[in-house]
Amino acid sequence: FLAKLKKKGAKLHSRGQVLFQSESKKLTDRLLAAFTAPGSDDPQISVIESLIPLDYERGEFKALLQVAVSGVPVPGARWDVGASVVDSHSDVVDASGQMTVPEAGAPVIFEQEMSLSPGPFQVVSVAHEHITGLVASSEGETDWPKPAPDRASMGPIALVQPVEAVFVRDGAVRGRGSLALGPDRPALIDRPTALVGLVCTGKGKKRWDDTRVKRRLTGDTAVSFPDLVPDAGKDRCIQVRDVIPGFSLTAGRFVYEIELYRGDERLTGSSREFHAVAPVENDE
Numbered sequence: 001f002l003a004k005l006k007k008k009g010a011k012l013h014s015r016g017q018v019l020f021q022s023e024s025k026k027l028t029d030r031l032l033a034a035f036t037a038p039g040s041d042d043p044q045i046s047v048i049e050s051l052i053p054l055d056y057e058r059g060e061f062k063a064l065l066q067v068a069v070s071g072v073p074v075p076g077a078r079w080d081v082g083a084s085v086v087d088s089h090s091d092v093v094d095a096s097g098q099m100t101v102p103e104a105g106a107p108v109i110f111e112q113e114m115s116l117s118p119g120p121f122q123v124v125s126v127a128h129e130h131i132t133g134l135v136a137s138s139e140g141e142t143d144w145p146k147p148a149p150d151r152a153s154m155g156p157i158a159l160v161q162p163v164e165a166v167f168v169r170d171g172a173v174r175g176r177g178s179l180a181l182g183p184d185r186p187a188l189i190d191r192p193t194a195l196v197g198l199v200c201t202g203k204g205k206k207r208w209d210d211t212r213v214k215r216r217l218t219g220d221t222a223v224s225f226p227d228l229v230p231d232a233g234k235d236r237c238i239q240v241r242d243v244i245p246g247f248s249l250t251a252g253r254f255v256y257e258i259e260l261y262r263g264d265e266r267l268t269g270s271s272r273e274f275h276a277v278a279p280v281e282n283d284e
Helices: 023-036
Strands: 047-057 060-069 077-087 092-101 108-116 119-129 135-144 153-169 172-181 193-200 211-219 237-244 252-262 265-277
Touching: 047 119, 047 135, 047 153, 047 172, 047 193, 047 237, 060 077, 060 119, 060 172, 077 108, 092 108, 092 153, 108 172, 135 153, 153 252, 153 265, 193 252, 193 265, 211 237
Parallel strands: 108 153
Antiparallel strands: 047 060, 060 108, 077 092, 077 119, 119 135, 153 172, 153 193, 193 237, 211 252, 252 265
C-alpha cells in the first residue's frame, strides 16, 4: 500500500512483509516454465513426443500422440504427463494423463488420439515425477501438408517398433506396445519394424480408379512389398502400413519410399530415411 504523511517532520515506521510461495505454487511455476523453456532437471531424464498418422477426414488429420519419458530409479514412481499441440492458427489441443510405475527405471509412454489441422505445428510435452520432484520437458516442430482437392499428396511417415514400457491410453495400462522412433533414434534389427504413412488423392468418385501404391526399402538390405490397390470406395486418404520382420535388416542406412501411380504415371511420393543397429548385449 502507499501511505502519505501530511504532518511536517513526522516519520512513518512499517513492518516489512516477506511472502513465501506454497509448494503447490512453486510446482505450478516450474511446470509453466517447463512449457515455455523446455529442458530437464536431470540430464538422464528425457521426454520425446511423436505423432503417428492414422487418417484424414473432414479437413483434419487423425493422429496418435505419444509422449515417451525415460524412467527414474525409484519404485512406485508417479508421473503426470501432458502435451500441447499448437498449429499455425494458434489453435491448441491439450492432452494429459497420470500413471504409476511399480518397477524402478521403467520408461512410461502416454498415448492419446487427436485431430489436427494441416500445416506446421509445434508440440510441447512436460513430465513431472512426484516422488523425486523431477520435471522434464521438450518441444518439436513438424509440418503436415493439406491434401489438395485436385491432386494426390502424401502425409508423414512414422517408423514404429515394439518396446517394453508402461503404456497408458484412455486410462488402460499395458506393459508392451509400439513406439514411434524419432529421426535420431535408430531401429533395432532384432525387432519387427513398421512403417506407417498416409496416401491421399484428389476429390471425385473416380479418385482411386486405376491407382496402385508402390513401396520399396533400399539400403544395405533390400525388402520388397507387393503393390497395394486401394478400394475404390475408400475415402480420400488411406493408411499404408508395412511391417518388416525382426532380423530381416542388417545394421546400416535405409530409405523407405511410398509412391502412388495411376497406370504408369507417378502421381506423388514420399520417403523416410533411418538407420538400423544391432542391439547392445548386456553383460551378465
